[in-house]
Amino acid sequence: MINWANFISQLFNGLVLGALLALISSGLTIIYGTLGVLNLAHGAMFMLGGYAGWLAYTYTGSFIVAVIAGSLFGMIIGVAMERLIIRYFYARPHEDQLLVTFGLGIVFVETARFFFGSLSKTVPPPSTFQGITNLGFMIYPTYRLALLGIVVVALLVLYFVLYRTRIGMIVRAGIEDSSMVDALGIDVYKVFMLVFGIGAMAAGFAGIVNAPVVSISPDVGEAILVQTFVVVVIGGVGSFPGAVLGGLIAGEIISITSMVNPGYSYVMLFVAMTLVLVLRPFGLLGAAGRE
């Protein structure tokens, strides 16, 4: 007794969520790949992007300004965090890096709670994308369709920057071997700052474009962070294509399981992660030794 219309719309929901997770995970994974730092405050960046966007929206009423504000704020926080704290941790053990980014994540979340309270904030979709669209085979909220488009475009931009520009080439070289990049006369610390900025911007951007779908609260980043980890483990750490593939897989698993019983969506996600760990310990598109 499958309700096909429902099933297809859930598939679409999975696609939207998957694309979003892919974008956030790409940010996390390029930061890790290049700098060797797993940013446990990445979920908080997502949340901060949402709040910055919401603030901009309440003052200007423009969704586009909100998106720009959210992305820029994410980037600024990322760069500031890298310059002021993270760079002193490159030479310290991974565990210290995890502890400090975890602590920063809490500081960000509690700061947001301090200023905005625990009640959630909503940003309505821009007027062009309000209402629903009849696709012929199903009726679907217009903004979600738009969101899919927006996120795909963002992923393409990220792809273009990483794979078709000089800066992107340096970043990818840094993921392979950052000390070699340094030895080639490129100021690798500037690259690190840039990568942290781009990664945080991806999270901030995702935070605001997702705001019309899921309202913003201080804790919204935590669940996203956990899902992002699963995406990265499935896709392979440090791999941009892996993040995209992992994101889509995770999005579909969550959506399709939710159709049957939302309580099991994390269980299924976990089963998928375990399967990958058993069969391909370095992730679907990951490379051995990148740890």
Place this chain on the structure above:
Amino acid sequence: MVRKRPHLVEALTAVSLIAAPFVLPHLGFSPTTINRILVWGLFGIGFDILFGFTGLLSFGQSAFYGTGGFVAAYLLTQAGFPHVVTALFIGMIAAAAVGYLVGLIALRRTGIYFAMITVAIAEVFYFVEFNPLSNFTGGENGLPGVPTPTLNLGFTVIHFNTDLSLYVFLAFWYFVGIVIALRIVRSPVGAVLSAIRDNPLRAAAVGHNIHAYKLTAFVIAAAYAGFAGGLLGVLQAFMPPDAFTFDTSGQLVMQTAIGGTGTLFGPLVGAAVWLYLSDFFQTTLNLGATWKLVLGVVFVLLVCFLRRGIVGGLADLWQYASGRGARREAAEADRNAMESAPIDHEDTPVVQFTPSPRRPAAGTDDAILQAHGLTKRYGGVVANDGIDFTVRRGELRGIIGPNGAGKSTFFKMLTCEVHPTAGSIKFEGRDITGFDVTRVCQLGLTKSYQVNQLFTRLTVRENVTIAALAEKRGPFRLDLLRFVGSVPGLDERVNQTLALVHLSGRADLPVSELAYGEKRRLEIGLALATAPSLLLLDEPLAGMSPRERLETVQLLKSIGRGRTMIVIDHDMDAIFELAEKITVLREGSVLVEGTPEEIKANAAVQEAYLGGVHEP
């Protein structure tokens, strides 16, 4: 210090636990806060064994805290189970069992992967508690009505139902927990765990099954968490669902880091600071929800500036104050004196280690090692191509070859660090192709590394002890409650090894304080302590000063008496002096094999080293 006064720490703990309920209220701690500190402290002991001692940072301990707590609470409130302490133990066993299963998955990876996987797994437990199992766990309501324990003494029954009596109950279990944990960290298992934290690669290479030990630490941490979770239910008369949240894991991590990792008492101190400040901020300063922001900032600052936490900082201060600095300078002067005095190798004892009876008897055939057609390809690159190689028992073989000749790859294949693309290796008459490093070392074949692979945070003696333990105890053993010193024959082996590599006078220094040449000798000592019947030395002279080279050649000569060794080095003079027979590798193949004289006179060898003058 521990050796001289073995029960000092336990005694101090007992005194502090007895004094705490009388002292702490005067400092502003409420009775319930004191009790909660004990629960967090106990929870943290296991976590500290996992993180502080083994180096595995888990953000998923809430899964076991919750499991233990809910199993105990379910038994006591829903299943009509009468006995509180038994229920706590059943909860603990359940948590340990769950920890075993989770560990099997999470420990497939290390470092940040491990951290991410534990987060994800803990989140699953949270959702399972809320949804699929809500009939058992009460979902978001938790399980109210957890009874307080009683103790039937026959003539009277003690009820632990007031804050103070509950304190006695909790303090008792905390004390039991800390005593067991102190035994564990002083046991051979504890020594291996800290070796894994410092250098997992070498811990495996000297013959420890590090995966099994990591799993052990994980299960221990889960057991402590499970028991503490049960106590939480007893303490609050209610098992709250937020025991399962990511916040719980996070708070544990932060409290442990604040208190100090690797100290066992850090989590208790951290919990005291954390809970005291949160009470203080909320009730005295009326900060409301902002308390967590302030604590977050405090935590970040601590991680930045006081990386060993409060207990670690105090320990450093104590050592500084008690004049360790002066002793260190004395040691420094001593070392300088030693460096200028040449080592008298006539004094070097000729020591033959007797391997433990577990090791299969040495083969009787003349060849101890035989490799046939050994080939290694990396993609299109052929590092080694069809090498045939035989070493006789008691031989001292040298391997030379220009850079890129494939020497290191060849050694890595012999010690099973990398597996050959084709060919086979026979050691003591047994085919070891495809074995792993740990197993091969247990059979009596090991290597000293080209780049030092030491346990850098441990002392020289502890380093050698860890290597010797692998041979004395085998790849894995759960002697959790035995003292390291009581392993039979261990002290003798360690002292003999130290004497052999001339480090007896340095035994109690941390490795980080050794001179480079001494570290190189310790590197060889680690391999020696496993009592290998075949010892491989990968560039033992690398990076040494000319005088250190001369000394080390003498040292290798004395070690070589009665042992079978293969030495790779770039120092031709050294190899010519040491080896009875030399194998020359070039471009991944054996160029020639012969006595030093034959090799010196060989035209092909000269050509290989002077460059391809005659090559097209």
